[in-house]
Amino acid sequence: MNAELLNWSGQVFSKGHGTGNDFVLIADPAGEQELSASAVVAICDRRLGIGADGVIRAVKSSNLAEGRALTETAPEAEWFMDYRNSDGTIAEMCGNGVRVFVQFLLDEGLISLQLGETLPVGTRAGVKLVERTAQGFAVDMGVWNFIFPELAAARGVDSLVTADSLEVARPALSISTGNAHTVVALANRSELDELELFKEPIVEPAAEHGSNVEFALPDEPLVSDGVATISMRVHERGSGETYSCGTGACAAALATRFWAGEGAPNDWQVNVPGGQLQVTFFIGADGKEHIRLSGPAVIVANGTFI
Numbered sequence: 509m510n511a512e513l514l515n516w517s518g519q520v521f522s523k524g525h526g527t528g529n530d531f532v533l534i535a536d537p538a539g540e541q542e543l544s545a546s547a548v549v550a551i552c553d554r555r556l557g558i559g560a561d562g563v564i565r566a567v568k569s570s571n572l573a574e575g576r577a578l579t580e581t582a583p584e585a586e587w588f589m590d591y592r593n594s595d596g597t598i599a600e601m602c603g604n605g606v607r608v609f610v611q612f613l614l615d616e617g618l619i620s621l622q623l624g625e626t627l628p629v630g631t632r633a634g635v636k637l638v639e640r641t642a643q644g645f646a647v648d649m650g651v652w653n654f655i656f657p658e659l660a661a662a663r664g665v666d667s668l669v670t671a672d673s674l675e676v677a678r679p680a681l682s683i684s685t686g687n688a689h690t691v692v693a694l695a696n697r698s699e700l701d702e703l704e705l706f707k708e709p710i711v712e713p714a715a716e717h718g719s720n721v722e723f724a725l726p727d728e729p730l731v732s733d734g735v736a737t738i739s740m741r742v743h744e745r746g747s748g749e750t751y752s753c754g755t756g757a758c759a760a761a762l763a764t765r766f767w768a769g770e771g772a773p774n775d776w777q778v779n780v781p782g783g784q785l786q787v788t789f790f791i792g793a794d795g796k797e798h799i800r801l802s803g804p805a806v807i808v809a810n811g812t813f814i
């Protein structure tokens with residue numbers, strides 16, 4: 509037994525996923541559980557631990573410094589999603605994780621939320637509004653921005669991405685949807701299927717703290733019945749290739765809409781190895797464009813560290 513896991517003896521957890529992006533979830537309302545990087549690595553180890561793309565700790569916002577900072581402006585965000593990548597690094601936001609987080613709070617009896625009701629959730633990328641829907645949850649992910657706006661405006665791309673299976677470096681566009689993403693458009697299905705993502709793709713120039721890299725393939729035709737569809741695979745910063753990335757699906761839809769030009773729709777379906785996500789762009793009450801991400805959230809098991 510890994511010594512890190514012994515420290516967790518008696519702690520209960522749940523295992524869940526959103527379109528195959530999987531997490532170990534822990535309730536720690538009082539913020540008493542120390543979540544070291546090495547403990548996260550041990551928990552996420554798929555052979556020696558439980559196995560997951562990340563760990564999510566549910567803490568009352570008032571019991572965490574980052575949460576307290578948020579509640580000064582948004583006191584309604586009672587719960588904070590403390591998200592960690594499988595390599596132990598901290599990430600600002602997780603689009604799949606936030607849906608699974610709310611399902612976990614519901615299953616644990618920590619909140620009540622009827623269909624159509626919305627829960628404000630504190631994250632390191634601000635407060636996200638999570639609505640319970642018949643299919644799972646729909647999240648107002650807030651506003652987005654280009655990471656290198658001058659380059660994006662001048663050239664439509666801002667960096668080059670090198671991945672093992674691609675013979676030449678590909679032009680890409682970097683977008684923040686709360687966390688950093690770099691999106692590459694692929695030419696055909698075999699490029700997507702044969703993509704080699706064991707090694708981290710190289711992005712030049714890189715975003716300040718690195719980025720998640722999405723490889724997107726537009727459907728042909730891109731738009732059908734007013735909805736644009738793309739397929740995507742992702743190499744996540746701090747977790748490697750995953751079956752899905754919610755914030756990444758938003759970035760891939762945004763980049764493809766940008767490249768498609770005027771007239772591209774605001775409703776997108778993003779097919780990922782673990783399922784399907786819906787992304788919609790809309791104008792929020794603040795007059796700015798927001799992203800709405802919808803998809804399922806599934807808890808598959810509850811357990812106890814021994």
Ligand SMILES: N[C@@H](CCC[C@H](N)C(=O)O)C(=O)O
Pocket residue numbers: 529593598599600601602603604605687688720744745746747750752753754755756
């Ligand atoms: N899988 C998540 C994103 C998790 C964080 C990411 N790896 C990062 O470091 O930014 C999602 O569904 O958005």
